[in-house]
Amino acid sequence: MQRLNGKETAKQIRTELKDKVNLRKQMGQKTPHLAAVLIGNDGGSLSYVTAKVKACEEIGFESTLIRYEDSISEDALLDKVHELNDDETIDGFIVQLPLPEHINEIKVTDTISPNKDVDGFHPMNLGNMMLNLPGFLPATPAGIIELIRRYNIETSGKHCVIIGRSNIVGTPLSMMLSRNSNPGNCTVTLAHSRTKNLKEICLQADILIAAIGKPNFVSADMVKENAVIIDVGTTRVDDASRERGWRLVGDVNFNEVSPKASFITPVPGGVGPMTIASLMMNTLKAMELNGK
Numbered sequence: 001m002q003r004l005n006g007k008e009t010a011k012q013i014r015t016e017l018k019d020k021v022n023l024r025k026q027m028g029q030k031t032p033h034l035a036a037v038l039i040g041n042d043g044g045s046l047s048y049v050t051a052k053v054k055a056c057e058e059i060g061f062e063s064t065l066i067r068y069e070d071s072i073s074e075d076a077l078l079d080k081v082h083e084l085n086d087d088e089t090i091d092g093f094i095v096q097l098p099l100p101e102h103i104n105e106i107k108v109t110d111t112i113s114p115n116k117d118v119d120g121f122h123p124m125n126l127g128n129m130m131l132n133l134p135g136f137l138p139a140t141p142a143g144i145i146e147l148i149r150r151y152n153i154e155t156s157g158k159h160c161v162i163i164g165r166s167n168i169v170g171t172p173l174s175m176m177l178s179r180n181s182n183p184g185n186c187t188v189t190l191a192h193s194r195t196k197n198l199k200e201i202c203l204q205a206d207i208l209i210a211a212i213g214k215p216n217f218v219s220a221d222m223v224k225e226n227a228v229i230i231d232v233g234t235t236r237v238d239d240a241s242r243e244r245g246w247r248l249v250g251d252v253n254f255n256e257v258s259p260k261a262s263f264i265t266p267v268p269g270g271v272g273p274m275t276i277a278s279l280m281m282n283t284l285k286a287m288e289l290n291g292k
């Protein structure tokens with residue numbers, strides 16, 4: 001069993017990006033600038049956004065964090081999105097999800113300029129992804145693809161089972177892994193809450209990806225010998241033995257499953273850091289695409 005070390009791989013990517021930014025600085029070119037909008041005080045969202053800002057600092061990107069209370073109106077948020085679209089100093093920005101219930105997530109995502117949509121959530125970017133045209137790829141699926149690429153894991157002709165059909169992970173990942181590219185060319189099964197015989201389907205997977213947010217959902221009896229296991233889950237569970245009172249738990253029962261796996265991502269330190277690294281790659285790309 002080999003661990004897919006997302007933490008180390010993401011660090012390597014940050015170093016590569018830092019070198020590129022330094023080169024740009026030496027040539028008097030613009031530094032990439034990422035803005036992040038965070039609404040409310042959800043602990044998970046706050047730690048993700050904090051990690052994104054920290055990654056910018058490490059690489060030498062500029063970053064701007066914009067915070068609002070949960071009570072912000074949809075109109076006020078949309079005004080801010082328009083302002084960021086028009087702000088020439090900002091190359092890309094994200095609005096951290098989920099949003100409070102009174103705000104329409106689709107409306108907000110659709111208002112972000114596709115050229116600055118470094119999360120790759122805008123319908124234009126999702127459509128381009130489906131057609132294999134240039135655009136921004138959603139950060140988590142792109143991070144998983146990059147991890148697979150850097151570990152030289154063979155995907156062509158493999159059966160990949162993805163559990164979870166979310167708009168930001170499962171559905172886009174099913175397209176990215178099935179298209180004619182490398183990594184890609186998988187035969188993909190997208191399983192979800194209505195799937196029958198889930199265990200039997202998972203047992204057929206050469207590559208099993210869990211993205212449902214249910215701690216330890218994937219047990220050893222669902223996994224084929226030598227399968228590649230990618231765990232996208234990051235649920236906070238209470239843990240009195242930790243000073244902060246919680247720990248992150250993935251969708252895969254790591255201790256049970258890892259002896260059967262050929263490769264497996266840990267939680268934390270697997271997919272999470274790769275998501276942030278992809279966002280950084282998208283931000284540099286946004287600046288270059290916008291001709292700066």
Ligand code: GUN
Nearest residue numbers: 094095096097098119139
């Ligand atoms: N919430 C969970 N993952 C993400 C992400 O990748 N981007 C944004 N904006 N919100 C998220």
